[in-house]
Amino acid sequence: GKVTAEKIYEKFGGDTLDVIKNDINKLYQINMSKARVDKIVASFNAVYGLRKAIGYFKKFSLPLKKIRTIYEKYKETAILTMQTNPFEISSSGCISFVEANSVAMDLGVELNSGSRQKQALIYIIETYFRPRGHLFHSLEAVVDLTWRFLNKNIPENKQIDKSSIFACLAELDNKDVKIYGKYVYLIKDLFAEQKTAELLVNFVSYQGNLFNLDKTESFREIADAEKKFGIKLNEDQKAAVAVSMNSNVSIITGGP
Numbered sequence: 378g379k380v381t382a383e384k385i386y387e388k389f390g391g392d393t394l395d396v397i398k399n400d401i402n403k404l405y406q407i408n409m410s411k412a413r414v415d416k417i418v419a420s421f422n423a424v425y426g427l428r429k430a431i432g433y434f435k436k437f438s439l440p441l442k443k444i445r446t447i448y449e450k451y452k453e454t455a456i457l458t459m460q461t462n463p464f465e466i467s468s469s470g471c472i473s474f475v476e477a478n479s480v481a482m483d484l485g486v487e488l489n490s491g492s493r494q495k496q497a498l499i500y501i502i503e504t505y506f507r508p509r510g511h512l513f514h515s516l517e518a519v520v521d522l523t524w525r526f527l528n529k530n531i532p533e534n535k536q537i538d539k540s541s542i543f544a545c546l547a548e549l550d551n552k553d554v555k556i557y558g559k560y561v562y563l564i565k566d567l568f569a570e571q572k573t574a575e576l577l578v579n580f581v582s583y584q585g586n587l588f589n590l591d592k593t594e595s596f597r598e599i600a601d602a603e604k605k606f607g608i609k610l611n612e613d614q615k616a617a618v619a620v621s622m623n624s625n626v627s628i629i630t631g632g633p
Contacts, residue, residue: 381413397421430455437480439472447471460484464492474500488527489537494545497523499553502563512566516559520546580626588622595619 384407389396396403397418404414430448431441433456439447448455450471458465459480467477474496481488501523506514520542528536546554546561555562562570590598599615602608610618621627 381409381417385417394421394425398425426453426455434459437476437483439476443472461486462490462492464490464496467496468492482530488531488535489541491545491548494523494527494537494542495549495553497527498542498546498549499563501526502554502561507563507566512570513557513560513562516543516546516556516561519561577626583625590619590623592619595622598622 386393388407401414401418427448431444434444447466450469451458463477463480466472467474502514502519505522520539524539524542550556553564555564555567596615599618603610617629
């Protein structure tokens with residue numbers, strides 16, 4: 378409160394923050410209860426710690442929201458954790474792998490850690506291989522690209538061996554990835570693929586709610602819908618709608 382703050386500052390002036398941080402017993406000189414002192418100290422420590430974290434982390438160009446998230450997660454160990462193992466912070470989801478890797482390069486921390494290699498493997502699968510339309514990836518290709526990514530701009534005598542990356546990928550098996558022979562899935566992609574297949578089988582085998590319209594009936598229904606909604610389909614679009622009307626599942630490919 379304002380009144381309490383004024384009393385504290387009136388007593389200690391420019392030494393106020395130092396008193397709260399290093400000599401809290403002096404606060405009892407202005408007739409405060411222990412509960413009030415404890416509350417003031419706790420509030421001060423929270424704000425002081427966050428300000429200190431902001432001052433440190435801002436040099437890595439991290440947005441304030443992420444800095445707050447890091448501090449809320451790690452509290453007084455936030456700075457030390459970033460200094461010694463930024464990949465611990467990225468593994469918790471507070472920052473991305475790319476951000477952690479950039480910090481590690483700037484600080485010169487250990488770059489051969491298993492944590493860095495494992496996160497790099499997942500990052501490479503998610504950002505390079507998945508956008509190309511596949512969920513099932515070659516082990517050799519994933520390891521090779523991860524190896525090149527991790528060793529970029531690294532002196533040759535400090536580079537990571539491919540054997541180490543293969544070993545890290547094996548450690549991820551049945552956790553974040555699933556390995557089948559010479560191929561690998563992300564676990565979440567494997568689940569999505571299996572669930573999709575299961576749903577498609579259920580849809581295809583379902584016996585109810587089919588229109589079973591012949592071609593003439595189907596196109597008559599489509600014409601009525603065109604008139605009702607004020608749209609006009611071309612012949613290929615009409616054929617696609619007719620198939621979808623009379624099928625439990627239809628897959629339409631090509632341009633929209």
